Amino acid sequence: MGSLFEELEAREAAARVRVEELEAELAELSGRLDLAREGLERLRIARETVAEVLAEMTPEMSATAVDDDLPTAGESVASAYAGV
Known part of the structure; x- marks a missing residue:
């Protein structure tokens, strides 16, 4: 029976x-999930902040500001998240 207990x-x-x-x-994985959640929360806050700022601007200002910041056709766009 010794071999059974050894097994x-x-x-x-x-x-x-x-x-x-x-x-x-x-x-x-928990650490990676925490980092991903933090990134998601930052993006949510940024989106809400931009929406608030645009809502407070006059219609003429917000349309001009948004159009001026958009890249033109063929223009490259740099991203802080590129390569992540």
């Missing part, structure tokens, strides 16, 4: 290692 101990040790690996993976 169970070996399986328990392997299961323990697998649990530790999954816990480490979970910690990494």
Whole structure:
């Protein structure tokens, strides 16, 4: 019967290692998820702020300002998030 208990101990040790690996993976994914949530929240706040500013501007100013800031056809657009 000694070999049965040895086999169970070996399986328990392997299961323990697998649990530790999954816990480490979970910690990494949780960190990445937190960063993604923070980025999403920043974008939501930026969108709301832009909407508020545009709503406070006169109709003539907001149309001109938006049109002036839009890139023309063929103009390249730089992004802070490029390559992320």
